[in-house]
Amino acid sequence: AQEVHKKMSLRASVTSALFLDNVRVPDANRLPGVKGLKGPLGCLTQARYGITWGPIGAAIACFSETTEYAKNRMLFQRPLAATQAVQLKLADMARRITLAQLLSLQLGRLKDAGTMQPTQVSLAKWNNCRMAIDIARECRDILGGAGITTEHSPIRHALNLESVITYEGTETVHQLVVGREITGINAF
Template sequence: MAASTLNPYDLYDIRSMLSEEEVMVQDAVARFTDERVLPIIGDCFDKGVFPLDLIPEMAELGLLGSSLPTEYGCAGMNAVSYGLICQELERGDSGIRSFASVQSSLCMYPIYAYGSEEQRQRWLPQMAAGKVIGCFGLTEPHGGSDPANMKTHAKRDGGDWVINGAKMWITNGNLAHIAIVWAQTEEGIQGFIVEKGTPGFVAQEVHKKMSLRASVTSGLFFDNVRVPDSSRLPNVKGLKGPLGCLTQARYGITWGPIGAAIACLQEATEYSKTRILFNKPIAATQAVQLKLADMARRITLAQLLSLQLGRLKDAGKMQPTQVSLAKWNNVRMALDIAREARDILGGAGITTEYCPIRHALNLESVITYEGTETVHQLVVGRELTGINAF
């Protein structure tokens, strides 16, 4: 009896391990990516613009704050569904996934987890609907891997807080209606919701980027910015606040690059079958088949890693070290595959007519943000040895 043909981009039939709802979510986001993202994203990358008209459509699909409860206008999906959303969006472009990650995990999540009920009711339904966009102000100009060395500070002044400082490399900064800003206080690091237009608060877009060009990146500047105590997130103090948000976002990032890698493998495979050299397609050469097979192997391992991580998250058992291992492995996997796919495409691979160079450039940012590769390696090393080598 002949063996059935495997899906070349799902060799271990991960799809059979998904629930009916998870399959529906993946299919819906895949259609959105195929029909709305892929036709325009090359031009958006070339021009350095974020496709704003996609935001209402993403909201309509329930992709913003997808894991938060329905009582706040969110979809109430599980963690695996959120991961699949990230995978399919990043199959389109890391910038599109970054938008959704920041809105969902770095802005809506802290309001839900650390905010007051009044803050939840005020902001979350509008954010889920895409009517209010957020950004996350943690990283500072002098360095991102040591958030405890934060210079931005907030001081009490009567019933208000006065914020001074600067943040850098902030996704959605110039799109945002609100910023979740982390600042040093006399009581430890605390989070504040700062609204656009507040006197002294300025966002400046970063230009001349060669990565995440279809994404808005900004610097945020705070010059005696006065906010009421009602804008402070009351239910967390210390680094565990922002780090808790980052764990949520990093979880999604373990899935996203799988989509980028699949896009690169698919394009390299199709190209190799039509590119004729020395009277045969390059797909008929051992060198190319070895490269394609290695890509498929690494994608399969990443798929299994993220699926198990998602199941652990849904069971309430996920540990930050597990997220670090998957983020490190999966982003490195995707970056290596994007570069290899670019090589298979030869000269054609340096243009945005094809996706590998765009994904490779984007992944240079993804491997840096939400914890650099080195930081995640050291997190795993600390878990193994019990010794902090930071």
């Protein structure tokens, strides 16, 4: 495994490139009753379900910190939160976070019932990652010049979400999975 250096995202963990050339897996070590990629991809579906929750936490952290900042940051003898633009942005963030929570909650209910479908997981991962990265960027903007400093978390979350939106299937892959479900045509 080649370790990846000079990362700007997921800096708290080691990232490596893993190469498996000419690997043969003995029959005794194969997944029982699984043919092709169905078994490994089934594991990905379960992992992707878990990933639908992570971006919600990042979005909430950004939202909470930015809301407190806006309520305490004084501009022209008024808190930043007293402006219509900031209140509209914060209200929209609360709406998008709540929708993502409800989506993942319903997906969990389907998972518990054994009826969760991979396309539903793709939709939730795509939606929740996009929601969180957009909120992190919007929070960074509300924080103004301070938004690019390590004093505040939105820029860190935005950088980490750039990885989350990519791993376990890129946003484009999940869009194509949903597109295939809608049209019945595999475009990838």
